[in-house]
Amino acid sequence: MWRIGSVRLVLADRGSWNIHLLIAPNTPPIKKFFSSKSFVLEDSNNRSIDCAPKIDTLSSKKVQNTELVKTLLRNYGFTNTQISKLVDVDPNILFCNPQKTILPKLEFFRSIGLSSNDIPRVICASYCQALLSRSLENQLIPCYNFLKSVLFLDQNVIKMLKHSPRVLLFNVEKILAPNIATLREAGVPQSVISFTMYRSPSTLFHESHKFKEGVNKAIEMGFNPQRSIFAHAVQVLCDMRESTFERKKEVYGRWGLSNDEILLAFRSHPMCMNLSEEKIMETMDFLVNRMGWQAAVVARCPVVLFFNLERRIIPRCTVVKILLTKELVKKDLRLTTFLIPREEVFLDRFVNKYQDDVPGLKNIYLRKMGLVEPRLGSKI
Known part of the structure; x- marks a missing residue:
């Protein structure tokens, strides 16, 4: 037997007893008590009663x-x-x-x-x-x-x-049913309701008063309840505290964007308010300060802010900047034209097409993506 502890038990008219827990070795500490094979009641004269049968049965x-x-x-x-x-x-x-x-x-x-x-x-x-x-x-x-x-x-x-x-x-009567009713009262069609339930169901889990506030704010900001983007706007407005929303507007405002331009970006892509301050600042810094695009131009297509800076934005912008310098593409080229397309489409339109005009263009692009080691003495 293994004794790991004892408790003194005093019983009226029967003297006092010591309770010793007996545990097998190597038993995990948290489960020791529940894994006990037995325990013993021992009086002052060292007489003991083994209580193992009841514990074993249990x-x-x-x-x-x-x-x-x-x-x-x-x-x-x-x-x-x-x-x-x-x-x-x-x-x-x-x-x-x-x-x-x-x-x-x-x-x-x-x-x-x-x-x-x-x-x-x-x-x-x-x-x-x-x-x-x-x-x-x-x-x-x-x-x-x-x-x-x-x-x-x-x-x-x-x-x-x-x-x-x-x-x-979630409670149907207190949460789900009232929130669905709020959408219908706002003129949201069944297709958008279904879209909300499939794509952003967590929006429907908010308390009914908070959900209704989010729906009303989205309408006030100019979102059309008939369109699926309305569901994304409601999601952001319900999930985000008003103070946080205002702070994100302030971050965008540092780049000279007016309140109307910021709201235009929000109406174009509501999730742009969910981006971290660091992500917004780093991407805007590269596109505005290093590439020369106006902040208002970026705000008109905020989807580009979601792309990975090192793996997508920098490599593609590097290629496009070279093409602009050599006047191989139009100066008014839109960000969405080269940042949104799939990889193979971008390669065909902006890399392979100009390989003869700019020898080594593909290697430059791949090096920026970290897929090719730069050669000694390379400036790019």
Whole structure:
């Protein structure tokens, strides 16, 4: 036996007892108490009573239940890694009744069309391990029925669940239904509502009053509720504090942009307000100070700010600057013309096409991308 600690227990009319916990060696510290094979009650005369049988019986039942839960989950496609994730978030899942608590929910997910691969992914998705602990009758089924009433078809709901399974955790009456009603009252068509639920479902998880404020602000800023970009605007306005939004406007304003020009950029690409201050400043510095484009020109196509500076913007701008210097392309060339196209399209239009006019142009481009080592003495 191994004694790891003792507690003195005083019993009326029976004297005092020392309780010693007996634990096998090499047992993980956190699980020692629950892994104990026995404990002993010992009186002052060193008489002891081994209480192992009761503990062993209890432990045996827990072990059996744990194995039943794991087996059930494996039968529905869960890997050992996925099961471990569930247990880490909710250890009690191993001790619940698998037939009454877990099986009905797994069967529900299967009945709506989720495959054996989809079920574990949906349940183990970030923040969604709590799905198995939610009430089937009071939460999961009502939420699914509401989603179907909005999206109409089972496959549409399944598509949404794969993208954002968290939706099943939210209160239909207090959050989802009021927010959908707000969109409809604002004249948002079904196509944009569906787009919102597929592409930015987290927007719908905000409290109804905050969501309504975001919708009203988007309309005041000139966004058309009939277009899908309206959904992105609402997402930004709901997710971002007003003070943060004003601070991002101030960052853009450092480049001489007026309030109208900043709002024009926001209306063109709402997510430009989600860019970090560092990203905005570095990209604007390169395009304005090093390449010579006006800040207002960049603001009219803010999508270019999202591209990787080292891997996309600098290499492509370097090539275009050489072509401009040699007057091989128009001076009024738009940023979107050469920054947005796919890699193979850019190579065809701006590199391969001018290889004879500018020998080594492709090597210059590849070196800027870090794909070719610069040669000794190279100036570029």
